[in-house]
Amino acid sequence: MIVYLLCFALFLVGLYGVLTKRDLIKIILSLAIMTYAANLFLVLFGYQKDASYPILSEGSQVLAMVDPLPQALVLTSIVIELGTTALLVAIAVRLFQKYKTFDITKIRRLSG
Amino acid sequence: MKHEGMTLIVKTISRIIVPMIFLYGAYIILHGHLTPGGGFAGGVILALGFLSIFLSYGKSFTMKWLNLKFLEEFEASSILLFIILGVVGLLFSGVFLINMLSKGDFFHLISAGQIPILNIFIGIKVGASLFLVVYALSQIKLEGEE
Numbered sequence: 492m493i494v495y496l497l498c499f500a501l502f503l504v505g506l507y508g509v510l511t512k513r514d515l516i517k518i519i520l521s522l523a524i525m526t527y528a529a530n531l532f533l534v535l536f537g538y539q540k541d542a543s544y545p546i547l548s549e550g551s552q553v554l555a556m557v558d559p560l561p562q563a564l565v566l567t568s569i570v571i572e573l574g575t576t577a578l579l580v581a582i583a584v585r586l587f588q589k590y591k592t593f594d595i596t597k598i599r600r601l602s603g
Numbered sequence: 604m605k606h607e608g609m610t611l612i613v614k615t616i617s618r619i620i621v622p623m624i625f626l627y628g629a630y631i632i633l634h635g636h637l638t639p640g641g642g643f644a645g646g647v648i649l650a651l652g653f654l655s656i657f658l659s660y661g662k663s664f665t666m667k668w669l670n671l672k673f674l675e676e677f678e679a680s681s682i683l684l685f686i687i688l689g690v691v692g693l694l695f696s697g698v699f700l701i702n703m704l705s706k707g708d709f710f711h712l713i714s715a716g717q718i719p720i721l722n723i724f725i726g727i728k729v730g731a732s733l734f735l736v737v738y739a740l741s742q743i744k745l746e747g748e749e
Contacts, residue, residue, distance in 0.1 A: 546639060549710040570643065577736045584743050 494535055502528035515583045515593040519576065526572045530565045537561040608661035617659040624652035632726035636715040642722040646729025653734045662741060671738075678731035685724045688717065 505528060508521025537558030543551075545559035583593065590598050608614065628648035635641030657665045692701035700717070707714030 544639065547709075548638075566643065573733075577740070581740060581743075584740060588743065588745055 495532070498528055498532045498535060501531065504528075513594050513596055515586065515595060518595070519579045519583065522579070523572070523576060526568070530568055530572075533561045533565050533568070607664055609659050613659045617655050621652050621655055624648060624655065628652060628726070628730070632722055633712070633719065635722040635726075636718045637710060637712070642725025643729050645722075646726040647733060649726065649730035650733035650737075653730070654737055657734075657737070657741075674731050674735065678728055678735065681724045681727040681731070685721060685728075688721065688724075 502525055505521045505523075505525030508524065509518055512518055512521060537560065539555055539557050542555040542557045543553050545556040545562070547553065586598060587593060592598065628645045628651075630645075631640040631648060632642055632645030635645065653665075653669075689700040692703060693699045695701070695703060700721075702716035704716040706716050713719075
């Protein structure tokens with residue numbers, strides 16, 4: 492149970508960063524922390540004590556394995572997160588090009 | 604002449620370590636059906652090898668020996684080959700991406716039918732496209748820059 496609470500605490504760290512920081516790069520990093528927490532939460536669902544990783548290797552007698560399904564899903568989620576982070580960084584660079592700042596309180600007027 | 608890239612220390616270290624990064628990425632891709640890893644993870648490692656050259660030697664030096672047009676077509680053709688392999692399975696036995704090669708013995712490098720081939724295609728795709736993402740981000744011109 493304690494690991495789920497710690498995972499939720501990690502999610503809250505990311506949420507705090509998104510809500511309070513003013514720098515766009517810090518907001519993107521906080522979003523990344525939130526997705527890490529969500530991925531970790533999904534992997535923790537498949538965790539079993541004293542179980543090995545779900546890959547057969549030569550000469551190993553495996554009795555218990557962790558659930559491979561959340562891990563496969565999380566791999567897809569990591570790929571999507573990579574794409575969204577690249578898109579966010581591209582938007583942030585374009586905003587810097589227009590407004591010469593990463594401070595979101597200063598990005599307020601339309602700029603041509 | 605303007606000083607390109609980082610200092611001599613970084614350049615020397617990256618010259619030593621980048622071949623090892625490429626070797627490790629190729630190992631991860633080729634052993635994707637045996638050990639943890641596979642096409643995506645190995646492709647990311649390959650892209651990081653390219654990026655360490657890109658960061659330490661600078662943009663113009665990297666683009667001198669890396670043909671951008673070829674890289675883009677390489678990236679697009681790898682996923683095309685993946686689809687062709689799937690459609691060939693569809694034509695031969697009515698199931699998309701069905702295995703047509705010998706499955707081989709357990710825990711050998713040449714085993715698991717088509718999966719290593721598909722891993723290689725995914726590795727090329729991920730490596731090239733991740734490098735192109737960072738290159739595209741570096742191409743955005745800021746005010747006052749050349």
